[in-house]
Amino acid sequence: MIVYIARRMVTAVFMLLAIAFVTIALFFGASKDPARAMCGKPCPPETRAKVSAYMQTDQSAVWQYTEFVKGLFVGRTYGEGAQQVHCDAPCFGYSFPNRSDVTTLIAERLPVTLSLAFGAAVLCLVVGIGLGALSAIRKGGIVDRFSTGFAMFGLSVPTFLVGLLVLQVFGFMLNALPYSGFVSFSESPTDWAWHLIGPWMVLSFILAAGYIRVTRTQLLNELSADHLVAMTARGASTRQVNRHAVRGVMVPVVAMFALDVTALLGGSVIAEKVFSLHGLGDLLLSGVNESDLSIVVGVTLFSAFLIIVGNLIADLLMPLLDPRIRRA
Amino acid sequence: MPDPVLQVEDLCVSFTSGGVTADVVRDLSVRLDGGRTLAVVGESGSGKTITGRAIMRLLPRGASARGRIVVAGREMLSADERELRRARGSDVAMVFQDSMSALSPYLDIGAHIAQAVRLHDPSVTRRAARARAVEMLDRVGIPEPAGAVRRFPHEFSGGMRQRAVIAMALVNRPALLIADEPTTALDVTVQAQILALLRELQREYGMAMLLISHDFGVVGRAADDVLVLYAGRQAEYGSLRDIFEQPAHPYTAGLRAATPRLDARLDTGGERTRLRAIPGAPTSLRDAGPGCAFAPRCGLADQVGERCVVEAPLPTVRPTSEGGGPHLAACHLDRLPALKEVAR
Structure with a gap:
């Protein structure tokens, strides 16, 4: 088991290094020079070359990559003398437009994204598993038909449309929910939740669809399984049998959840945009708009890191839930 | 004459679906004494399995049974949920055709047997129930039973699994065993072993056995009486x-x-x-x-x-x-x- 975990960790590290290389090569190789945006207007060639050298964007992608990886471990220094800025390890790059290192920017935005992801995850699990289980138990009933339609809708409708609809209906028409802004949890938990209900609804609506489907099919499979009949034949009560059926449902749900929640933690660009929340998704978007490549690379890698960690956790949890996946 | 272990009188089982009702078992009467084996024979759809399930009140949704079923003195059709739970796995147990699907993939072999023990006697500790499981696995001829209790169903061969299922069914010494095609999924040599094991345990425990089969070869080797449906x-x-x-x-x-x-x-x-x-x-x-x-x-x-x-x-x-x-x-x-x- 320990060997297995260690091997997965090493693979994860290499995967991250590869993702970093691809991201850097893509952005530094192909897009316009971020130094140009920084040097202002007018921008004579000499100034631009200076700015470019200061921001270290005049170097090749390979050089950028090695500097980036080095920065992760020992930090990185830009410029010299009075203009010198230092970015401590782990350095994900330095954002000159924001005059801040990317690590700090991510840390600033993380509470918003975390709040968003947490609530959406809880809500989508409750709704998804709840509706899925109810529709499996009363197959063909009203709940089943409703939730099948609901799932279909959730899977096929884009996030921005749901977001705008929620805003329109609850924010403007009913005037029931605030339509933007974020209050931190430590400030006021109720306001925190109140401001996040809209985005939670949107995200969990989209995500719940998958859980409804998986829970429904899996529970239907389990409920008709012979081993549950056999359990009844041993003298188990319906409640005990149902509790055991949940076991089989957990396996795919956990796998799905590990990926969904980490994808959420990486920032949900569209929902954050619609509700004007300044989370990681918004940070990424602003990075793209302002040609702030350090931010783009930093946030992309951070998301990739979370997804890989989520995968790892799922892979470690699975064998605990289903002995058939256990290795000898 | 002693009271029979199983008495079925005028059993009718009907399925209702889409407003149509069909009788899958009609006017069936059976009497089975302890120590005897009654084979129920017929083609697919003849009502063999449904009869076995009806006796344990394990009918699928949409099926209903009428008539009278008495197992070890207990009226099964009028029994309430609690009484049924007490009877199932203790007075009457079942061995299934497909041992793979009859065992939960999430529990080890020992947990299955221990569960059967503890469901009927909560005073037995977990540890004692596991010990009973080891004993029982040994009894049904599984080598190294102490290690086998910790293995999972998918790690067993078909014959071993069926032995484990038998151990699970018999751990509470039921008066009646319903064996629903117990050897159909096995190859011929293993079939013979499993049948011999069932016969041996039946003699030892003095239980009655309802052997559901479509195979006259199996019936000829194990049955005392035969009911053709x-x-x-x-x-x-x-x-x-x-x-x-x-x-x-x-x-x-x-x-x-x-x-x-x-x-x-x-x-x-x-x-x-x-x-x-x-x-x-x-x-x-x-x-x-x-x-x-x-x-x-x-x-x-x-x-x-x-x-x-x-x-x-x-x-x-x-x-x-x-x-x-x-x-x-x-x-x-x-x-x-x-x-x-x-x-x-």
């Missing part, structure tokens, strides 16, 4: 010997002729023989007419004429061999011609 009705009932040697129902005779036998050549005076098939397929239970359900497939119906189509035959007493119990057959013909002719 056709379309949910009792076609013939009698001792193993009577059923094998003087079948009184054309369907029984047809099933016998359709079973491969190692001694086939001797039987026919050295002639080469072919296996016979019963022509046609079981009739749909929904559009069952008033007549004999087997009539459309019966080679002898012509000899009787109209009666087979308009009147369902009732079980009547047939000749028995020495020492045999009652022999009943539901056929309008009083005597069957020789086997060879029946299965044309």
Whole structure:
């Protein structure tokens, strides 16, 4: 088991290094020079070359990559003398437009994204598993038909449309929910939740669809399984049998959840945009708009890191839930 | 006569779906004493499995049973949920056809058996129940039982799994064991071992066994009495010997002729023989007419004429061999011609 975990960790590290290389090569190789945006207007060639050298964007992608990886471990220094800025390890790059290192920017935005992801995850699990289980138990009933339609809708409708609809209906028409802004949890938990209900609804609506489907099919499979009949034949009560059926449902749900929640933690660009929340998704978007490549690379890698960690956790949890996946 | 372990009277099981009701078991009566084995034989859809499930009240949704079922003195059809739970796994246990799907993939073998113990006696500690599991696995001939309790169903071979299922069923020493095609999913040598094991444990525990099978080979090796079902009705009932040697129902005779036998050549005076098939397929239970359900497939119906189509035959007493119990057959013909002719 320990060997297995260690091997997965090493693979994860290499995967991250590869993702970093691809991201850097893509952005530094192909897009316009971020130094140009920084040097202002007018921008004579000499100034631009200076700015470019200061921001270290005049170097090749390979050089950028090695500097980036080095920065992760020992930090990185830009410029010299009075203009010198230092970015401590782990350095994900330095954002000159924001005059801040990317690590700090991510840390600033993380509470918003975390709040968003947490609530959406809880809500989508409750709704998804709840509706899925109810529709499996009363197959063909009203709940089943409703939730099948609901799932279909959730899977096929884009996030921005749901977001705008929620805003329109609850924010403007009913005037029931605030339509933007974020209050931190430590400030006021109720306001925190109140401001996040809209985005939670949107995200969990989209995500719940998958859980409804998986829970429904899996529970239907389990409920008709012979081993549950056999359990009844041993003298188990319906409640005990149902509790055991949940076991089989957990396996795919956990796998799905590990990926969904980490994808959420990486920032949900569209929902954050619609509700004007300044989370990681918004940070990424602003990075793209302002040609702030350090931010783009930093946030992309951070998301990739979370997804890989989520995968790892799922892979470690699975064998605990289903002995058939256990290795000898 | 002692009270029978299992008594079934006028059992009817019907399925309702989409407003249509079909009887899958009709007017079935069975009596089974401790230590005896009754084989229930028939084709797919003849109601064998449903009968077994009805006895444990394990019918699928949409099915309902009427009549009377008494297991070890307990009325099963009128029992409430608590009483049923007490009976299941303790008075009456079941061995399933497919041992892989009968065992939960998430529990190890020991947990299954320990669960059976603790469900019926919560005072037994977990540890003691696991110890019982080890004992039981040893009893059913699983090597290294102490290690085997910690293995999972998918790590066992088919024969081992079936042994584990038997251990699980018998751990509470039930008075009645319902074995639903216990050897069908196994290969022939393992089949023989499992049958021998069941017989041995039956003798040891003195329990009654209802052996559900479609295989006359299995029946011949394990049964004392045989009940032949056709379309949910009792076609013939009698001792193993009577059923094998003087079948009184054309369907029984047809099933016998359709079973491969190692001694086939001797039987026919050295002639080469072919296996016979019963022509046609079981009739749909929904559009069952008033007549004999087997009539459309019966080679002898012509000899009787109209009666087979308009009147369902009732079980009547047939000749028995020495020492045999009652022999009943539901056929309008009083005597069957020789086997060879029946299965044309």
